[in-house]
Amino acid sequence: MSELSARSGVAIPTIKYYLREGLLHPGEQVAATRAEYDDSHLRRLRLIRAMVEVGRLPIAAVKKVVTAIEDESLPFHQLLGTAHYALSPQVEPEPTPEWEAAKAEVDALIADLGWQVAPGAPARNDLTQTVARMRRLGMGDAIRTYAETAERLVREVELDTIPVGGDRDAAVEALVLGTVLYGRALEALRRLAQESESARRFRGDGFSPAP
Amino acid sequence: MSELSARSGVAIPTIKYYLREGLLHPGEQVAATRAEYDDSHLRRLRLIRAMVEVGRLPIAAVKKVVTAIEDESLPFHQLLGTAHYALSPQVEPEPTPEWEAAKAEVDALIADLGWQVAPGAPARNDLTQTVARMRRLGMGDAIRTYAETAERLVREVELDTIPVGGDRDAAVEALVLGTVLYGRALEALRRLAQESESARRFRGDGFSPAP
DNA sequence: ATGGGGTGGATAGTGCTACTATCCAGTGAA
DNA sequence: TTCACTGGATAGTAGCACTATCCACCCCAT
Numbered sequence: 001m002s003e004l005s006a007r008s009g010v011a012i013p014t015i016k017y018y019l020r021e022g023l024l025h026p027g028e029q030v031a032a033t034r035a036e037y038d039d040s041h042l043r044r045l046r047l048i049r050a051m052v053e054v055g056r057l058p059i060a061a062v063k064k065v066v067t068a069i070e071d072e073s074l075p076f077h078q079l080l081g082t083a084h085y086a087l088s089p090q091v092e093p094e095p096t097p098e099w100e101a102a103k104a105e106v107d108a109l110i111a112d113l114g115w116q117v118a119p120g121a122p123a124r125n126d127l128t129q130t131v132a133r134m135r136r137l138g139m140g141d142a143i144r145t146y147a148e149t150a151e152r153l154v155r156e157v158e159l160d161t162i163p164v165g166g167d168r169d170a171a172v173e174a175l176v177l178g179t180v181l182y183g184r185a186l187e188a189l190r191r192l193a194q195e196s197e198s199a200r201r202f203r204g205d206g207f208s209p210a211p
Numbered sequence: 212m213s214e215l216s217a218r219s220g221v222a223i224p225t226i227k228y229y230l231r232e233g234l235l236h237p238g239e240q241v242a243a244t245r246a247e248y249d250d251s252h253l254r255r256l257r258l259i260r261a262m263v264e265v266g267r268l269p270i271a272a273v274k275k276v277v278t279a280i281e282d283e284s285l286p287f288h289q290l291l292g293t294a295h296y297a298l299s300p301q302v303e304p305e306p307t308p309e310w311e312a313a314k315a316e317v318d319a320l321i322a323d324l325g326w327q328v329a330p331g332a333p334a335r336n337d338l339t340q341t342v343a344r345m346r347r348l349g350m351g352d353a354i355r356t357y358a359e360t361a362e363r364l365v366r367e368v369e370l371d372t373i374p375v376g377g378d379r380d381a382a383v384e385a386l387v388l389g390t391v392l393y394g395r396a397l398e399a400l401r402r403l404a405q406e407s408e409s410a411r412r413f414r415g416d417g418f419s420p421a422p
Numbered sequence: 423a424t425g426g427g428g429t430g431g432a433t434a435g436t437g438c439t440a441c442t443a444t445c446c447a448g449t450g451a452a
Numbered sequence: 453t454t455c456a457c458t459g460g461a462t463a464g465t466a467g468c469a470c471t472a473t474c475c476a477c478c479c480c481a482t
Contacts, residue, residue: 001458013442016459026459033448033458052440054344059440077413081406088402115407123406127399133265134392137385142368143396149360150400154408157353158401162409174348181345183401185354187394188338189361190369191299194390195292195334196326197365202288202375212429224471227430237430244429244477263469270469 001027004037008045015045021059023048023066040169047173051086055180061086065176069168076171080162083172087179088122091129102132109147158182212238215248219256226256232270234259234277251380258384262297266391272297276387280379287382291373294383298390299333302340313343320358369393 005012018024024044027035044066051057051065068074068082093099106128110117117124134140161178163171216223229235235255238246255277262268262276279285279293304310317339321328328335345351372389374382 011442014440017441020460029459031449031458033460034450035459077409080409084402084406088399110403110407115403116410117403117406121403121406123399123402127396127403130392130395130399133388134396137388137392139372139389139392140396143400145368146364146393146397147400147404149364150397150404151408153357153360154401154404157356158405159408159412161350162405164413177344177348178350179402179405181341181348181350182357183398184341185338185345185351186357186361186397186401188299188334188341189354189358190365190394190397191295191334191390192321192326192328192332192338193358193361193365194369194373195295195328195332196321197362197370198288198291198373199327201370222471223429225469228470231431240430242429242478244431245479246430 001035001037004041004045008042008049010045010049018045018048021063023059023062025070043167043169043173047169047176050173050177054184055087055176057086065172069172076164076168079168079172080175083175084179085122087176089126090122091125093125093128094132096132098132098136099128102128102135105131105143109143113147113151115151153182153186212246212248215252215256219253219260221256221260229256229259232274234270234273236281254378254380254384258380258387261384261388265395266298266387268297276383280383287375287379290379290383291386294386295390296333298387300337301333302336304336304339305343307343309343309347310339313339313346316342316354320354324358324362326362364393364397 001012001015004010005015008015010018015024019026024041027037027041029035048062048066051062052059057065065083065086068079074082093103103124106124110124131140131143134143158178161174161182163174212223212226215221216226219226221229226235230237235252238248238252240246259273259277262273263270268276276294276297279290285293304314314335317335321335342351342354345354369389372385372393374385
């Protein structure tokens with residue numbers, strides 16, 4: 001176990017915790033107080049750390065994904081779907097008129113673009129809530145532009161990072177890391193562009209950094 | 212105070228907590244056990260809730276922003292800069308060769324695009340870390356595409372939500388909400404596009420939702 | 423004029439999450 | 453044979469964002 005810890009960079013008590021939580025399958029018992037861990041444990045540990053550190057998923061979401069990986073009867077594309085859904089913030093619908101209006105708008109947009117999205121996809125609720133908030137503030141006329149932009153990026157770049165075959169852990173890891181890292185990069189780039197464009201428009205020195 | 216709580220929808224103990232933390236300026240003492248709160252408190256409370264709920268900022272970051280708002284000697288554009296910086300995740304540089312390589316890449320990209328960004332902007336470190344992780348995985352050739360996309364969105368849409376004059380609380384609120392909400396919308400749209408495009412490519416039914 | 427509910431201020435406690443720490447008897451290499 | 457290390461169990465910690473309780477006080481409706 002200390003070897004697993006050393007190789008993965010994860011502390012022993014943390015490994016024990018993951019074992020307890022069922023995120024990591026037990027090692028092969030070789031004696032009452034000894035178990036063997038192999039590459040599958042190393043890979044799983046890498047996947048867990050990727051989801052927790054990079055993706056900032058709560059342990060409960062990680063557990064869902066792990067359960068899906070271990071359910072060998074679950075087809076590959078459903079496994080990827082489970083992982084993908086675990087990445088979205090879970091937003092509860094609110095029974096308000098604003099929500100319904102935003103939901104109608106989101107549904108119309110998806111239909112209009114010809115997107116094929118399951119009715120229960122969590123990103124639908126996430127987007128609905130965001131659109132509702134935007135509307136309340138008088139923003140959000142550019143949603144369609146954003147949708148087209150997202151479609152282009154996904155088509156041209158991101159989908160290539162989603163693997164179609166091979167090892168289940170590795171595939172999920174690639175999906176999670178691809179989705180999260182491109183998202184994070186885009187976010188950072190938006191902020192840099194905002195600072196720069198703000199500098200260009202309002203004065204020569206941008207957002208002056210805080211001291 | 213119960214009136215402030217009722218109007219803002221924030222529980223009284225929470226208001227007391229914000230007062231303790233210095234996020235909310237005290238009301239005007241009208242007697243030993245009585246104070247008057249006005250619209251400025253209501254607006255400030257809205258701003259705090261926007262940053263906490265929508266922007267998911269930690270209270271410490273909110274405090275920085277509030278301090279900047281209250282420092283009347285701070286010029287308006289520096290106030291906006293402080294708020295903007297508070298929205299970025301704070302990433303510490305790592306002294307590794309990969310980090311340096313990624314940093315060089317990020318710096319070159321920014322220079323190449325002619326962006327005017329302060330050397331200490333937190334989004335630089337955030338992007339550097341992300342690029343480093345991508346490189347380690349063999350991804351990230353499309354960063355430039357993402358940068359150009361971000362620039363276009365910011366130019367055409369987002370900067371218009373950043374107000375240039377008027378009330379400091381309201382301006383910061385608009386900046387924070389604009390930045391966060393467009394980001395969140397784009398994120399949700401990327402996920403929807405991923406699901407749809409994945410359905411189109413791999414089979415007819417997309418990521419089947421988890422049961 | 424009086425009593426009941428609300429007030430500001432202080433201090434302590436809660437719930438959640440993601441770990442850490444400690445203890446234990448029991449190996450297994452040295 | 454000894455001693456660091458193991459798996460397993462149980463308990464404790466840190467950080468965050470509140471939430472609860474207590475207190476003397478004071479306003480106002482009765």
